[in-house]
Amino acid sequence: MFHRVPSLLVGILLGCTIASAGSDQDFDPKCTEGYFPGNVVTEGQYTVPFGRMFNITGSFFHAEWYTQTNTTNVGEDNTVGATRQGLLGGFSFEERLVRVFKDDAEAMIAYVNVIPAQFPDPSGGRISTFPSYIEELRLISICEGTATLVHMFSTYCADNVVNSWDTWGRFRRTLLNAVIVGEGAQEFEGTCPVLM
Numbered sequence: 001m002f003h004r005v006p007s008l009l010v011g012i013l014l015g016c017t018i019a020s021a022g023s024d025q026d027f028d029p030k031c032t033e034g035y036f037p038g039n040v041v042t043e044g045q046y047t048v049p050f051g052r053m054f055n056i057t058g059s060f061f062h063a064e065w066y067t068q069t070n071t072t073n074v075g076e077d078n079t080v081g082a083t084r085q086g087l088l089g090g091f092s093f094e095e096r097l098v099r100v101f102k103d104d105a106e107a108m109i110a111y112v113n114v115i116p117a118q119f120p121d122p123s124g125g126r127i128s129t130f131p132s133y134i135e136e137l138r139l140i141s142i143c144e145g146t147a148t149l150v151h152m153f154s155t156y157c158a159d160n161v162v163n164s165w166d167t168w169g170r171f172r173r174t175l176l177n178a179v180i181v182g183e184g185a186q187e188f189e190g191t192c193p194v195l196m
Contacts, residue, residue, distance in 0.1 A: 029132055031157035038161040042152040042172040047185040047193060050105060050141035053148040056179055057137065058107050060084060060097050065179055068093070078102075078109065089120045091127075098134070105141040110134060119167065128164040132157045143192035150176060 031037050046053065056065050061077040061084060063070065068088040075082030078100050085094045092115075099110035116131045133156035140149040152172055158164035180187055 029134075029155055029157050032131060035129075035131055035157040035159055036161045037155065038158055038165050039153070039155040040165050040168045040172075042169060042176065043150065044176060044187050045142065045147055045149050045189065046176075046180050046183075046187055047147050048180065048183050049145055050107075050139060050148045052183065053139055053150065053179075054102070054107050056183075057150075058102070058109070058139065060100075060109055060111065066175055083114065091118045091120070093117045099136070105145075106139065108136060108138040110136040119171075126160065126163050128167055129159045130156050130164070147188070147192065 029037050048056075057063075059077055060082055061070060061073045063084070066088075068086050070084045070086035072085040073082070074084075075097075078097070080097055080100055082097045083094060085092070087093070094114040095111045096114050097109060097111045099108065101108045112134045113130065113132060116129065117133070118127050118129050120127050133154055135152065135154040138151040138153075140151070141147075142149050154168060156164065156168075177187075186193070
C-alpha cells in the first residue's frame with residue numbers, strides 16, 4: 001500500500017513549482033519561467049539478490065551509494081514525510097520522502113526536492129539548476145530471487161534540459177555500475193543468466 005501525501009501540500013512544499021494533478025505527486029511538472037521540463041529513466045538487471053540490493057540502496061537516510069552526504073535527517077527512515085539535507089557534488093540539497101513501499105519482492109521510494117538544487121556535471125562541466133524534481137527508485141526481485149531489476153525515474157524542471165538529462169543519466173549509470181562492481185556482480189539483458 002502506498003502512503004499518500006496530499007498533492008496540495010506537496011505543491012506548497014515545492015514552492016508551487018509542480019502543479020497539482022489530483023494525485024499524491026505529479027510526475028509531469030509545470031515549470032516556472034526560464035525552466036524547462038525533462039525526464040530521465042535509468043534501468044538495469046543485475047545479478048544481485050533483491051535483499052542485498054535493498055540493503056545497499058533502499059534507505060532514504062543512508063544514501064552513501066548515491067555519493068551524497070546527509071548532514072541532517074528528520075523523521076523516521078523510509079517513512080513518508082521524512083526529510084534529508086546534505087551535500088552532493090559540493091552543493092546543498094533538501095528532499096522529502098513522498099512515497100514508500102516494500103514487500104518480499106519489491107520496494108519503491110520516491111522523493112521531491114524541498115529547496116531548489118544545483119548539481120554539477122560529473123565530468124566537471126556545466127552546473128544545472130533544478131527548482132523542482134521528483135525521483136523514484138524501484139527494486140524488483142527477478143530470476144527466482146537471484147537478481148534485481150533496478151528502475152529509476154525522474155522528472156524535473158531545469159535551466160538546461162539537454163545538459164540535465166545527460167548529467168543525471170550518466171551520473172546514475174556510473175553509481176549503479178559502482179554498486180555492481182562492489183558486489184562482484186554483473187549487469188545482464190534479456191532472460192535470466194544461468195548461474196552455476
